Amino acid sequence: MTYTGCNLCQADNSSLLFTKDSLKIVKCLECGLIYVNPQPSEEELRTIYKNGYFNGTWQSDYLTEKKLYGPRFRERLKDIDSLKTKGKLLDVGCAVGYFLEAARQDGWEASGVEISSYASEFAKKSGFDVFTGRLEDAGYPDKHFDVVTLWHVLEHMRDPAGCLREIHRILKDSGVLAVELPNIESKRSKKSGENWDQLKPREHLYYFTPGALRRIVEKTGFQVVRVSTLPKGTHIGEKLEHLGWTRMKKWLIRFYPLTQWIKKILLRIKKVAGEDDIILLYALKAKPE
Numbered sequence: 001m002t003y004t005g006c007n008l009c010q011a012d013n014s015s016l017l018f019t020k021d022s023l024k025i026v027k028c029l030e031c032g033l034i035y036v037n038p039q040p041s042e043e044e045l046r047t048i049y050k051n052g053y054f055n056g057t058w059q060s061d062y063l064t065e066k067k068l069y070g071p072r073f074r075e076r077l078k079d080i081d082s083l084k085t086k087g088k089l090l091d092v093g094c095a096v097g098y099f100l101e102a103a104r105q106d107g108w109e110a111s112g113v114e115i116s117s118y119a120s121e122f123a124k125k126s127g128f129d130v131f132t133g134r135l136e137d138a139g140y141p142d143k144h145f146d147v148v149t150l151w152h153v154l155e156h157m158r159d160p161a162g163c164l165r166e167i168h169r170i171l172k173d174s175g176v177l178a179v180e181l182p183n184i185e186s187k188r189s190k191k192s193g194e195n196w197d198q199l200k201p202r203e204h205l206y207y208f209t210p211g212a213l214r215r216i217v218e219k220t221g222f223q224v225v226r227v228s229t230l231p232k233g234t235h236i237g238e239k240l241e242h243l244g245w246t247r248m249k250k251w252l253i254r255f256y257p258l259t260q261w262i263k264k265i266l267l268r269i270k271k272v273a274g275e276d277d278i279i280l281l282y283a284l285k286a287k288p289e
């Protein structure tokens with residue numbers, strides 16, 4: 001465990017919000033960033049992301065559920081396409097490579113970074129160039145990529161500002177940064193307090209509000225194009241898994257177009273209801289400060 005100052009403003013002035021799973025979640029009294037302190041060591045994190053993470057309990061059928069991730073990824077690619085002409089895309093935390101595949105189908109030259117060797121080997125087998133380890137250790141050349149994506153990844157890192165600075169270095173001028181992560185300012189988070197399902201301090205070391213995400217991105221040299229909040233996609237497969245209906249889930253995958261149609265309607269209802277579980281941000285590489 002390592003004691004750390006605030007990753008956004010460097011202050012060492014925080015108050016305790018929650019203690020969960022024997023870890024302390026604190027809020028910086030200077031800038032409002034919420035983070036786990038002290039933090040698990042690099043070594044402890046590596047243990048968490050060993051094989052079990054991608055084929056363990058919460059995603060036991062991750063590999064068979066590929067199709068269910070498709071629509072969300074296609075939506076994100078539509079956003080990216082509106083900001084950038086096709087070129088080199090890097091997905092940091094690419095897991096087994098579903099987004100890489102969606103990006104390739106969309107015409108991008110897609111590669112990835114993944115800390116879990118189990119997951120990265122899987123992506124490599126699908127023909128993708130994937131670096132196994134931390135982004136900072138990959139050593140990509142300066143101004144190499146047109147787009148870098150971080151889908152539910154930044155909150156897992158020990159040094160999000162450092163990761164964003166590295167992304168700034170490897171992006172071409174006016175390259176696109178895309179980030180999606182849980183919103184700690186969401187209605188659901190406020191209502192659930194320490195029982196919020198995204199409050200999992202072993203994995204999520206940082207908790208962002210839309211404002212804090214904007215500030216850390218701007219501080220590391222980006223110009224924000226858009227920050228929005230949106231409902232968490234209904235993952236029917238995951239829901240059913242909780243209920244233990246594995247067979248039913250397989251059936252739903254079989255009748256994929258129907259389930260997608262149902263999901264779309266549910267998502268629209270959630271949007272109208274103002275659900276705001278997720279923060280989605282797009283930014284462009286600007287000149288460094």
Ligand SMILES: [Zn+2]
Pocket residue numbers: 006007008009010011028029030031032033
């Ligand atoms: Zn701070």
